[in-house]
Each structure stands twice: as C-alpha cells, then as structure tokens.
Amino acid sequence: MTAVVCEGVRKEFREGSLLKRKRPRICAISGVTFQVKKGEIFGIIGPNGSGKSTLIRILATLLIPDQGRVEVFGIDVVRKPLQVRRMINRVSVDAAFFKGLSPWENLRYAARLYGLNPKEAKERSLEILKRLGFPEARFYDPIEDLSRGQQQKIAITRALLTKPVLLLLDEPTTGLDPKSKLELQGFIKTIRSEHDVTIIITSHDMSEVEMVCDRVAIIDQGRILALGSPRELIANYGMGNLEEVFLHLAGKEFYA
Ligand SMILES: Nc1ncnc2c1ncn2[C@@H]1O[C@H](COP(=O)(O)OP(=O)(O)OP(=O)(O)O)[C@@H](O)[C@H]1O
Ligand SMILES: [Mg+2]
Numbered sequence: 001m002t003a004v005v006c007e008g009v010r011k012e013f014r015e016g017s018l019l020k021r022k023r024p025r026i027c028a029i030s031g032v033t034f035q036v037k038k039g040e041i042f043g044i045i046g047p048n049g050s051g052k053s054t055l056i057r058i059l060a061t062l063l064i065p066d067q068g069r070v071e072v073f074g075i076d077v078v079r080k081p082l083q084v085r086r087m088i089n090r091v092s093v094d095a096a097f098f099k100g101l102s103p104w105e106n107l108r109y110a111a112r113l114y115g116l117n118p119k120e121a122k123e124r125s126l127e128i129l130k131r132l133g134f135p136e137a138r139f140y141d142p143i144e145d146l147s148r149g150q151q152q153k154i155a156i157t158r159a160l161l162t163k164p165v166l167l168l169l170d171e172p173t174t175g176l177d178p179k180s181k182l183e184l185q186g187f188i189k190t191i192r193s194e195h196d197v198t199i200i201i202t203s204h205d206m207s208e209v210e211m212v213c214d215r216v217a218i219i220d221q222g223r224i225l226a227l228g229s230p231r232e233l234i235a236n237y238g239m240g241n242l243e244e245v246f247l248h249l250a251g252k253e254f255y256a
Contacts (some may be wrong), residue, residue, distance in 0.1 A: 002074075003166060003198040004036035004059065009068035011054050011222075028054040029222040032068070036215075041192055041199045043213035045206070045242075047250050051222040052202040053092070056170045059200065060090045072166055089164035093171045095155035099144040103129075103154045106143060110158045121161055128157045131190075133183050148175040156184070160191065167191075169201040173208060181205075185212050206243035216242070220250045 009032040014023040029051040036042040044052045057063040058070055061081035070077045072084045097106050104122065111121035126136065132153045143151060152175055159167060169188070173181045185208055191197055203209050209216055210230040218226045218233070226233055226249055230242050239245045 001038040002035050003038045003040065003072065004034075004042075004200065005069065005071040006035070006055075006059075007033050007069040009033070009055070009058065009065045009070055011051075011058060011063060011065050027222055029058075029219075032219070032222070032224055034217055034224065034227060036198060036200060038073075038198055039192065039196065040214045041188065041201065041212055043209040043216040044200065044202045044219060045204070045209055045216060045246060046202075046219035050219045050250075052219065053170050054222075055219075056090065056092070056168050056200065056202060059166075060088060060168055061085055087164060088166045088168060089159040089162055090168040091152075091155050091159045091170065091172050093152075093174050095151065095158075097143045097151065097154070100142050102140045102142060103134075103146070103157075104139050106154065107158055107161065111161055114162050116161060124161060125157050128160055129153060131183070131187055132156065133180055149177060149180050152176060153180070153184075163195060163197075165197060167197050167199045169199060171202055171204065173203065173205060181208070188212055206241065206246055210242040218246060218249050225249045 010030045011028045012025045013028055015026050016023045032055065044055060046052050054063065058065050059072065059077065061077050061084050064078055072087055075083050077084050107121060107125045108118055111118055134150060134153045138146060138150065143154065156172060173184050176184060188199060189212060192199055201213065213230065215227065215229050216233065217224050228236065233245045234242060237245045237248055239248060
C-alpha cells in the first residue's frame with residue numbers, strides 16, 4: 001500500500017521584503033516525484049536550502065504546492081487538508097511551545113486540542129519521555145528553562161500523542177547529544193514496528209540516515225538527484241558510505 005504520493009511537485013517563493021515592488025522568484029522545489037510505502041522510514045537528505053523543509057511542509061498541508069499532486073493515503077493534501085491533518089503529525093527543529101509553561105502543561109494543552117483523555121495522555125507522555133531519556137523531574141519546570149535537546153524530546157512526545165499514521169520528522173535529532181541521538185534513532189525504529197506508522201525524516205547526519213532509513217531521496221536545489229536504499233545508493237555510485245554518495249552528488253562546496 002502507498003502512504004505518500006508526490007508527483008511533479010513544484011513550489012516557488014518570492015524573495016526579499018514584502019514592501020519591495022519587484023521580488024524575484026526562488027524555486028524551492030521542482031519536478032519532485034516519489035512514493036513512500038506504508039510502514040517505510042523514508043529519508044530526505046540535501047544541503048541547506050535544498051527544499052527538504054518545504055517538501056515536509058507541503059505534506060503537512062502548511063504550504064500549497066504551485067504544481068503537482070500530493071496525496072497522503074490516497075487523500076489530496078490541497079483539496080482535503082483537514083482529512084490529511086488527522087492522519088499526520090510533524091516535528092520540526094523550531095517546534096512552537098508556550099515557553100513559560102511546563103512540558104506537562106504544553107502536552108495537556110495539545111491533548112485537549114486532540115480530544116484525548118488527560119490521564120491517558122499523561123501516562124503516555126511519561127512513558128515516551130522515559131524511553132527518550134528525559135528527566136522526569138523536569139516535567140513540571142518551565143519549557144524555557146530546558147535545554148534544546150530536552151525541548152526537542154517534548155516536541156517528539158507531542159507528535160506521538162495522537163498516534164499519527166504518517167509522522168513527519170524534520171531534523172528530529174539536530175541539537176541532541178550523541179546518547180540522546182542514539183536513543184531517538186532506536187525509538188524511531190521501535191515506533192515504526194510497534195505502531196505501524198510511516199515515517200518521513202530529514203537529517204544532516206548521514207550515518208543516522210544510513211542506519212534508520214529504508215530508502216533515501218537525495219535532493220539538491222529542489223530536485224531529486226538519486227533515490228534508493230542506502231545500500232543501493234552506495235553500491236550504484238561505488239562509494240564507501242552514504243556521506244560519500246551525498247558529497248559526490250550534492251558537491252562538497254554546498255554542504256555546510
Ligand atoms: N517562506 C519562505 N519565503 C521565501 N523563501 C523561502 C521560504 N521558505 C523557504 N524558502 C526558500 O526555499 C528554499 C528551500 O528552503 P527549505 O527550508 O525547504 O530548505 P531545507 O532543505 O529545509 O534547508 P535546511 O537544511 O537549511 O533546513 C531556500 O532557498 C529558502 O530560502
Ligand atoms: Mg529545513
């Protein structure tokens with residue numbers, strides 16, 4: 001079964017201040033075509049500004065593509081965004097919180113929005129946070145006092161409260177220490193096997209992508225340059241690992 005279909009997707013933005021009369025267009029993604037199978041962990045890698053977050057935001061119904069077709073489990077993201085939103089959840093590097101409130105207050109708020117039972121939401125949150133190595137003692141401290149990695153773990157917990165069938169992870173491990181990174185990578189695999197969820201993940205950590213993803217799309221300047229399992233890509237390009245394939249295709253000078 002196909003979880004995600006992207007066909008000929010294009011998205012342009014206008015550059016510069018809204019006050020300027022002439023604002024050149026920037027093409028963030030163009031001619032992007034791929035499919036993700038149900039239950040797959042699908043990686044998107046590419047240099048800064050290559051269009052990864054734009055693609056994730058289109059799938060999350062936060063941006064409307066200029067061209068092309070995007071479907072999540074057969075539902076069109078442009079025509080039926082509300083139906084799509086019920087199936088997905090997204091974690092981005094810049095997750096929004098009520099910073100003065102505690103993790104639990106933020107999660108309780110999310111649970112209420114989603115119509116979940118607060119007691120069950122709390123149990124589930126604590127269980128997820130424990131597996132992510134979040135110190136339970138900080139569950140009631142203001143979010144603004146927590147480290148970036150700790151905040152990231154709360155964002156991940158919030159995304160999992162609703163048990164989405166499609167989970168969109170935009171750089172979920174950026175800012176995490178090596179131990180927390182490993183815990184989260186393991187956890188991503190576990191939720192896939194335990195909860196029957198399809199996952200799309202972006203990352204700048206090539207070893208992570210190699211370890212976690214079933215298939216990977218390498219994009220540069222809004223276009224897919226290669227797509228396949230990490231093993232296929234490494235073999236096809238005769239490289240030693242995914243990082244070498246990435247640098248070979250996307251060019252060293254672009255990757256900061
Ligand atoms: N709202 C916006 N307005 C104007 N340009 C935008 C907007 N969002 C993204 N862009 C541009 O679109 C291009 C793709 O950006 P995008 O955020 O998708 O890249 P990315 O691959 O996620 O990069 P990174 O690795 O740095 O997160 C960039 O040139 C960016 O400047
Ligand atoms: Mg991004």
